[in-house]
Amino acid sequence: MTTAALQRRAFDWGPALLVFLLGIVLWQALVVAFDVQDFLLPKPTEIAQTLWDERSSLWHAGVYTLKEALGGFALGSSLGILSALVFANFRWMGTAFMPFAVAANAVPIIAFAPIFNNWFGLLNPFSKMAIAAVLCFFPVLINTLRGLTSVDPRAIELMRSYAAGNVSVFRRVRIPASLPHMFAGLKIASVLSMIGAIVGEYFGGPTTALGVTILNASAYSNFTLAWAGIVLASAFGILFYGAVAAAERLTTSWDPSRRAFRTE
Amino acid sequence: MNDRPAVAIQGLSKRFKTGVTALAGIDLDVQPGEFISLIGPSGCGKSTLLRIIGDLIDPSDGTVEVNGKTAHRARLDHDYGIVFQEAVLYDWRTVSKNIALPLELLRWSKEKRQQRVEELLRLVELEGFEDNHPWQLSGGMQQRVAIARALSFDPALLLMDEPFGALDEMTRERLNLELLRIWEASGSTIVFVTHSIPEAVFLSTRVVVMSARPGRVAAIVDVDLPYPRAARTREEPRFFELVTEVRERLAGGEVAA
Numbered sequence: 001m002t003t004a005a006l007q008r009r010a011f012d013w014g015p016a017l018l019v020f021l022l023g024i025v026l027w028q029a030l031v032v033a034f035d036v037q038d039f040l041l042p043k044p045t046e047i048a049q050t051l052w053d054e055r056s057s058l059w060h061a062g063v064y065t066l067k068e069a070l071g072g073f074a075l076g077s078s079l080g081i082l083s084a085l086v087f088a089n090f091r092w093m094g095t096a097f098m099p100f101a102v103a104a105n106a107v108p109i110i111a112f113a114p115i116f117n118n119w120f121g122l123l124n125p126f127s128k129m130a131i132a133a134v135l136c137f138f139p140v141l142i143n144t145l146r147g148l149t150s151v152d153p154r155a156i157e158l159m160r161s162y163a164a165g166n167v168s169v170f171r172r173v174r175i176p177a178s179l180p181h182m183f184a185g186l187k188i189a190s191v192l193s194m195i196g197a198i199v200g201e202y203f204g205g206p207t208t209a210l211g212v213t214i215l216n217a218s219a220y221s222n223f224t225l226a227w228a229g230i231v232l233a234s235a236f237g238i239l240f241y242g243a244v245a246a247a248e249r250l251t252t253s254w255d256p257s258r259r260a261f262r263t264e
Numbered sequence: 265m266n267d268r269p270a271v272a273i274q275g276l277s278k279r280f281k282t283g284v285t286a287l288a289g290i291d292l293d294v295q296p297g298e299f300i301s302l303i304g305p306s307g308c309g310k311s312t313l314l315r316i317i318g319d320l321i322d323p324s325d326g327t328v329e330v331n332g333k334t335a336h337r338a339r340l341d342h343d344y345g346i347v348f349q350e351a352v353l354y355d356w357r358t359v360s361k362n363i364a365l366p367l368e369l370l371r372w373s374k375e376k377r378q379q380r381v382e383e384l385l386r387l388v389e390l391e392g393f394e395d396n397h398p399w400q401l402s403g404g405m406q407q408r409v410a411i412a413r414a415l416s417f418d419p420a421l422l423l424m425d426e427p428f429g430a431l432d433e434m435t436r437e438r439l440n441l442e443l444l445r446i447w448e449a450s451g452s453t454i455v456f457v458t459h460s461i462p463e464a465v466f467l468s469t470r471v472v473v474m475s476a477r478p479g480r481v482a483a484i485v486d487v488d489l490p491y492p493r494a495a496r497t498r499e500e501p502r503f504f505e506l507v508t509e510v511r512e513r514l515a516g517g518e519v520a521a
Binding site for chain 1 (some may be wrong): 269
């Protein structure tokens, strides 16, 4: 990266970083100034201290939960993409199934967490993956399907003029054209998978899990530790989202709509 | 060249499901190597006619033959290339890969594709842009990529649906000249839909004047301006006479409808 590019990047991120730091400082100042009790809202410095002191157990818990989230994300997203491909190819199936998919998307899936724990076992990480997977499935399905089916009709007409078969149309036009939509779904799914895993653990799981750590810490009024757990969960969630966004940038740099808001 | 027509249309009609009759009783033969323009008021079905020739829409009545085959067979045999008003480039493909797409479908080897793409880039004067993506090109450049793509597999017939309609006047006139150069070099047949009378006269061997809905062939004007035509062709008295003739035929067609 050139110096100019680095400078521009610093300029892009600078304001957000400044707001973040100001927010932390304000938080600290308000808690000190109004003498807020730890169990209501701990100081950022205390949370940071706890994160450091408990780094080993928190890290393991975080990685354990992240693995559940990743497993659920992989499972739910691949099923979502696969279903979208099937529905886009066999329109009658889309017509038959999509109303249910849309309706199911409105169901509070988290409510099924105790059922999944019962089905797959409280201590089995698959019970959390299943919740995360179901949460990921719908946004990926709906967005990918929209991408596959909202291709410029002339782009398809052109492929017909070349006597291209259905497989070719999918491979060369529909799938690449759907990538920006698919990534919109995957970005939502990355966040949901972390939420699914942690909330799943709230309904029971091994003590090595981050959700259980947060829950137990709260139960024993160790709110600083609960906050530390939340901070770690957020950090992992943001990193995961960032990784998906980076994959998007790599694969859809050609997308003109991405350029619309570029300032360069 | 053989003597069978490049395009033979007989008794062709098209009624849409909506009840609109777009085309009625079209008879038209296009000889190999001709440059035919279809001109007519909006909604006279000239784009529909072009799509029927390309087997992208089915006719309601009548027959279309391309190179002595059914339009369907001709499409499967890659007998024609098509260019739309918008370039319809694939955003995720570079200029080279857009041009090479039909060749990929024809299973040309990578070396042959690359060689052909280089030729075409020279032909449409886009050398140096091969690795650019469509969003990095101007409208005129995009349209030149679309033309190169349509020519890539050297089809005997080129179907063009107002290819320069969205471009500014200067770009349009330059691309008109380029298209004539390409046509003369390749010896292909071109069926060209346009709204512009001067453009139709400037380019064509014959101008097919269509009447308003339902579209019929109102008149066929032979353009006897000699080739190669150049910018100054537009200033010749004969050019103006022909433009006037097409304009009068168009007006007549509208009155008749």
